[in-house]
Each structure stands twice: as C-alpha cells, then as structure tokens.
Amino acid sequence: MTSTSPKNTAQQYWDDFYRDREQKRSGGPNVLLVREVTSMPPGTALDLGCAEGSDALWLAGLGWRVTAADVSATALRRAAERAAEAGLADRIDWQRHDLSQSFPEGSYDLVSAQFLHSPVAREGERESILALAARAVAPGGVLLVVSHAGWPSWQQEPPFDYHFPTNAEIRDGLGLARDEWTVETDELLTRELPGPDGRPGSRADAVLKLRRTA
Numbered sequence: 674m675t676s677t678s679p680k681n682t683a684q685q686y687w688d689d690f691y692r693d694r695e696q697k698r699s700g701g702p703n704v705l706l707v708r709e710v711t712s713m714p715p716g717t718a719l720d721l722g723c724a725e726g727s728d729a730l731w732l733a734g735l736g737w738r739v740t741a742a743d744v745s746a747t748a749l750r751r752a753a754e755r756a757a758e759a760g761l762a763d764r765i766d767w768q769r770h771d772l773s774q775s776f777p778e779g780s781y782d783l784v785s786a787q788f789l790h791s792p793v794a795r796e797g798e799r800e801s802i803l804a805l806a807a808r809a810v811a812p813g814g815v816l817l818v819v820s821h822a823g824w825p826s827w828q829q830e831p832p833f834d835y836h837f838p839t840n841a842e843i844r845d846g847l848g849l850a851r852d853e854w855t856v857e858t859d860e861l862l863t864r865e866l867p868g869p870d871g872r873p874g875s876r877a878d879a880v881l882k883l884r885r886t887a
C-alpha cells in the first residue's frame with residue numbers, strides 16, 4: 674500500500690477527509706452488510722472503520738449492541754449525533770482508535786470491516802488489523818470483510834498506487850486455524866452504482882464471511 678503523503682497520519686488524513694465533505698445525515702447501511710447480516714440473530718457487533726455511523730445505526734436499530742471504531746474524531750462526533758437523534762445512543766459505544774495502534778477490547782458475535790481501505794496505511798497494516806478482527810470474533814460468531822476489488826469504472830487513471838487484496842490474500846493474512854472456521858461467503862461481484870456525475874457506473878467488490886466454529 675502506498676501513501677499519498679508520508680507525513681499524513683491516518684487521523685490527519687481521515688479527519689481532513691470528513692471535514693472537507695458535508696455530513697451524512699441520512700444514508701443507509703452498506704448493501705452487502707445488509708445482505709449478509711439480516712438473517713443473523715442480534716447480538717454484539719464490532720464495526721471497524723465505522724465512518725459516520727450508517728452501518729452501526731442500522732445494526733443497533735435491529736437490536737444489536739454495537740461497538741463502533743474509527744480513527745476520525747470528526748466522523749465519530751457526527752455518528753454519535755446521528756445516534757442521539759435516532760434514539761439509539763445507548764446501544765452504540767463509539768470508540769476512537771487508530772486500529773494499527775490500539776483495538777477495541779472484547780469479543781463479538783459479529784466483527785464487520787466494510788471497505789476498510791486507507792491510502793495512508795502502511796504496508797501490512799490492513800492485514801494486521803484484520804488478524805486482530807478475527808481474534809475478536811466470539812465462538813459461533815462471524816467475521817465479515819467487504820472490500821473493494823478495484824477502482825470504480827469512472828476512474829480512468831488510478832489516483833494512487835494501491836493493491837486491492839483478493840479474498841484469498843485476506844484469508845492467508847488472517848492466519849486462521851482451518852478447522853476452527855468455516856467459509857460462508859467468498860464472492861467477487863460487480864455492483865452497479867452511479868458515478869460522481871450521476872451517470873451509471875460499476876465497481877467490483879469482494880465479500881468474505883467466515884464463521885468461527887470453535
């Protein structure tokens with residue numbers, strides 16, 4: 674993974690990112706989270722890279738008790754405001770972490786990492802965070818990693834050098850004991866979505882859903 678600017682820390686980069694764009698006051702959860710989790714009974718969930726809280730709010734609305742972590746204090750403040758407005762504040766624990774430095778405590782029925790990509794991450798950083806994510810899954814619980822698998826169709830030139838890891842690479846990086854996990858979803862798909870100018874576009878995404886059996 675290559676940094677756009679080596680002096681950018683994750684917190685600086687992502688706080689600037691959220692400050693520079695309008696707050697997401699509404700906005701639904703990620704569709705692949707919804708697809709994979711709707712049938713699960715509510716329990717405890719950890720949302721890694723929760724941004725402005727859309728996924729955490731959706732989970733909490735279904736009855737999950739959510740711990741939601743992000744490096745950006747701006748995103749977390751906005752997310753907490755949305756939770757208060759929705760009457761869900763007591764169901765979500767917002768925690769600021771640079772996940773490469775610190776990680777939420779506890780074990781969870783669902784650990785979700787939705788598009789946890791960062792242009793300022795160091796080599797191997799995402800891999801290490803996802804390995805910690807797997808360790809935070811309770812027996813019987815699920816690790817759900819949804820990743821971009823390439824640039825969107827409207828991006829003519831890559832804005833920076835970035836390797837989108839395949840599900841096979843992600844699985845290898847988790848270092849899991851094969852007899853303790855089952856693969857429930859391992860899928861590469863193309864989603865239709867509008868580009869910034871509103872015209873139709875698409876993007877390849879990868880879904881990896883693993884259940885801890887022991």
Ligand SMILES: C[S@@+](CC[C@H](N)C(=O)[O-])C[C@H]1O[C@@H](n2cnc3c(N)ncnc32)[C@H](O)[C@@H]1O
Pocket residue numbers: 683687703721722723724725742743744745748770771772773786787788789790791
């Ligand atoms: C591409 S966005 C995805 C946000 C959200 N999960 C979604 O699907 O819309 C990546 C998110 O991860 C957070 N993030 C990036 N690097 C991080 C790190 N080292 N520790 C914690 N959060 C990080 C960013 O602040 C950002 O909110």
